[in-house]
Amino acid sequence: MKRSVVNASELATDTPPPEDLAKLANEIPDPTEIVERELRERLDRIAPPSAHDDGPGRWPPILEEPRLRADSRYADPATSHRPLIGPVLVAAKRSFRFLFQPFINEVLRRQVEFNQSILSSLALMYEQVKVNAQTQAMWRKEVERRLEALEAAADPAQRQTRRLE
């Protein structure tokens, strides 16, 4: 196993100079190799949660649809399936929106703010559940490892007891 060594090239300080500090740090008596190996294995098992596959800052896929609908001020483009009266209806809808959109925006402004705020909270809760699941899995594995180590240590003693019986 590679033992940890303090390199002067990785230090930046003037009190004491890096070379002296590295020497002082490396003079500290080494812990036993078993202790250091066991510790390093434990430290290396800590892994931060992964970001979403589609890149940093992306919304969770389950919230993509609500996110697209959060801004309730804007409707889909006006259409009509009616053959003759359809174009008239579309023109009327467009005119209505053209005239009243600023008022619609103002009436719905607070609703939009509420939608966005709820959406942010939902995204945070989604991440909370994900991170909780990951840390619980990490912790469960750690407990299982420690249990295995305890059982392995107890085995020879149990065998000895059985032999004496």
Add this chain to the structure above:
Amino acid sequence: MPSAIHQVTPTLSWGDAVGNQVRLLRRWFREAGHESEVFSGRTDERSRGESISVDELPDHVARGDLVLVHHSIQSRLVPLLRRVARKASVAVIFHNVTPPALIAPYDPPLAAACAAGLEELRELAPIAPLALTFSRFSAKDLDAAGFAEVKVVPFPLEFAALDTRPDEALRSELDDGMTNVLFVGRGAPNKRIEEVLRVFTAYQRLFDPKSRLVLAGELNREHPYGAFIWGVRDALGPERVHILGRVSDAQLAACFATASVYLSMSAHEGFGVPLIEALYRGVPVIAYDAGAVAETLGGAGWVCRSADPIVYARLIAVLQRRPEVRRAVIERSRLRARAFDPANTRDAFFDALMSGAMRSTG
């Protein structure tokens, strides 16, 4: 010389670095005879009544006034500032923006806000010819964003607040002969509190069983990052980890008064106020070399680029086992802290601001 110097911040909070600085600058500007108000989009409970709604800013500014915009995250204020810039000078104080990739695994909306904050910085460049910041590290972002004039100024810091009397109850609890490793900061992913826990676990297990980790700063268990940190603590299993949460000035003073070492493993810092607090209070600093950390410490404290937690554990052990080295480091730390004394920084800050602002108004 502008008659009024107003400040704009998206959020005015109690106890954070930006909020503290906004209050200090307002006091400085008023003492210098300028009219000065704070305009914010949001305030927390304790800051209510301290600021005016940012929507009212255009009605308050007059021709020749100066508006300072604190920028650290998406503000959505660019259109409003564009209107303000037609009659007043606008300057930016850049506190740096946390890289979105560091936050994304825990909080995608916040990561998106940080990405938008970097985009807004580019939009602010044509509005505000002058940009001030506190490190050469942050100045590079401003240069890249296209600001006409970028100045690195000393961080305005209230030293009087650092001399608060320590909370006696907490002090007596922590002052029991144990080695206290301290980290101060809000629970944000870029602070890498999990790395602080890894280093402390290594130190306690290998070199000093009688040690304690003190984490001061908001760390919400209901937040994904907080949940992760609690999970890491359980999985690593170090003893005596005190997660204090948000603390008062007196409690923070008690933490520093009893700290044996200040440990920062942050992956991104635009400046690092707690580092200066530690230097000022004579607590040796060991820090991971990221962002403006080395620049802030200026040779005081020990900065290291290693990714190995045992290396940092060894450095803590040197401080604890070599009293003569510890004494020298503390002396050097106090010397460095003097560079941030308001008696020295106030004039330098005003000179940079006024000369830049005068040039930008022509």
